[in-house]
Amino acid sequence: DGGITQSPKYLFRKEGQNVTLSCEQNLNHDAMYWYRQDPGQGLRLIYYSQIVNDFQKGDIAEGYSVSREKKESFPLTVTSAQKNPTAFYLCASRSILGQAGPGELFFGEGSRLTVL
Amino acid sequence: AQKITQTQPGMFVQEKEAVTLDCTYDTSDPSYGLFWYKQPSSGEMIFLIYQGSYDQQNATEGRYSLNFQKARKSANLVISASQLGDSAMYFCAMREGGYTGRRALTFGSGTRLQVQP
Numbered sequence: 001d002g003g004i005t006q007s008p009k010y011l012f013r014k015e016g017q018n019v020t021l022s023c024e025q026n027l028n029h030d031a032m033y034w035y036r037q038d039p040g041q042g043l044r045l046i047y048y049s050q051i052v053n054d055f056q057k058g059d060i061a062e063g064y065s066v067s068r069e070k071k072e073s074f075p076l077t078v079t080s081a082q083k084n085p086t087a088f089y090l091c092a093s094r095s096i097l098g099q100a101g102p103g104e105l106f107f108g109e110g111s112r113l114t115v116l
Numbered sequence: 117a118q119k120i121t122q123t124q125p126g127m128f129v130q131e132k133e134a135v136t137l138d139c140t141y142d143t144s145d146p147s148y149g150l151f152w153y154k155q156p157s158s159g160e161m162i163f164l165i166y167q168g169s170y171d172q173q174n175a176t177e178g179r180y181s182l183n184f185q186k187a188r189k190s191a192n193l194v195i196s197a198s199q200l201g202d203s204a205m206y207f208c209a210m211r212e213g214g215y216t217g218r219r220a221l222t223f224g225s226g227t228r229l230q231v232q233p
Contacts, residue, residue, distance in 0.1 A: 033220045042120075042207060042223040043161075058220065088159060092220075102149055102166035103211075105221055110159045 002027045006091050006108035013078075013085070013115050021076045021111045023091035030096045032074035033105065036060060037088040046089075049074055050096060078113060086115045119143065120208050120224035127229050129198045136183070137193040137227045139208030148212045150191040151221060152182065155205040164206075167191055198231045205229075 004025045013019045023032065031050045035043040045058030049068040063082025068074055074093075078085045089112075092105040121140045129135040141150065152164040167175045167182045175182040183192040195202055205228050209221040 031220075035220075035223075040125075040226075042225045043209075043221075045220050045222075048220050090159075090161065092161075102151070102168065104151055104163040104166060105161070106163075107161035112159075 004091055004093055004106055004108035006089075006111050009109065009111060011111060011113050013113065015115055016080045018080055019078050019085075019113065021078070021089055021091075021113070023074045023076065023108060025072050025074075025091075025093045025106075025108075027093060027106060028071070028095070029093035029106070030071070031094050032068065033092045033094075034058075034064070034066065034074070034076045035090045035092065037090060037110075043090060046076065085113055088112050118224075119222045120210055122208055122224035122227050124227045125225075127227055129195075129229065129231055131200060131231055131233050132197055134194060134196045135198055135229065137195070137206050137208075137229065139191045139193065139224060141189050141191060141208075141210050143189075143210065143212050145212040148210055150182070150184070151209040151211070152180070152191075152193045153207045153209060153223075154202075155207065155226070157204070161207075165193065195229075200231050200233060203229060203231045 007022045033048040034046040047066040049055035065077045091108045148169045150167045154162045165177045165180045167184045179196045181194045205226045207226045208224045
């Protein structure tokens with residue numbers, strides 16, 4: 001079945017460590033996105049990519065980095081520079097060109113990061 | 117300024133009754149889309165319904181309908197015949213710039229709906 005796979009589902013990290021969250025999609029979507037969600041709040045955009053080898057900062061990119069070397073993969077690295085990294089991270093994708101419909105985002109199941 | 121405002125942090129509804137979740141938005145772009153998503157306690161985001169800024173009719177999807185009032189910049193979600201499984205967080209979101217708009221969706225802060233038996 002087509003979908004978006006995020007791993008790991010739960011991750012614990014010590015302060016000062018970098019951690020990479022994986023996001024893989026087999027929907028053949030062009031655009032991919034990373035959002036952060038804090039308890040009781042909405043989603044805030046970290047980074048997005050509309051094409052391979054290109055990505056753009058979102059609203060809260062500081063302390064995060066991404067890469068887009070393959071169409072199906074968009075990993076997010078939470079660096080030690082991110083001051084408050086404990087959060088729920090959601091990856092999403094959508095098709096941009098040549099598709100009917102509203103172009104809604106399809107989401108993975110999320111990764112919950114806790115910094116100890 | 118907030119682009120998407122959801123003023124109801126929490127709502128209660130009796131099973132089988134209808135409920136309206138409020139959403140107002142702010143944009144100067146003539147071409148935009150409005151989305152509603154449901155987030156159960158498990159965390160995944162489930163797409164419910166979409167309304168384009170040029171759509172003449174209010175969107176409907178099964179028990180979900182969108183009350184789109186363009187002049188008031190509101191896009192309220194109506195859930196008819198509530199079920200216990202409707203208990204979840206509900207997010208309103210907007211994409212500016214039309215279908216191929218560069219930006220991702222901007223989300224509101226959400227409304228937690230609890231359906232009571």
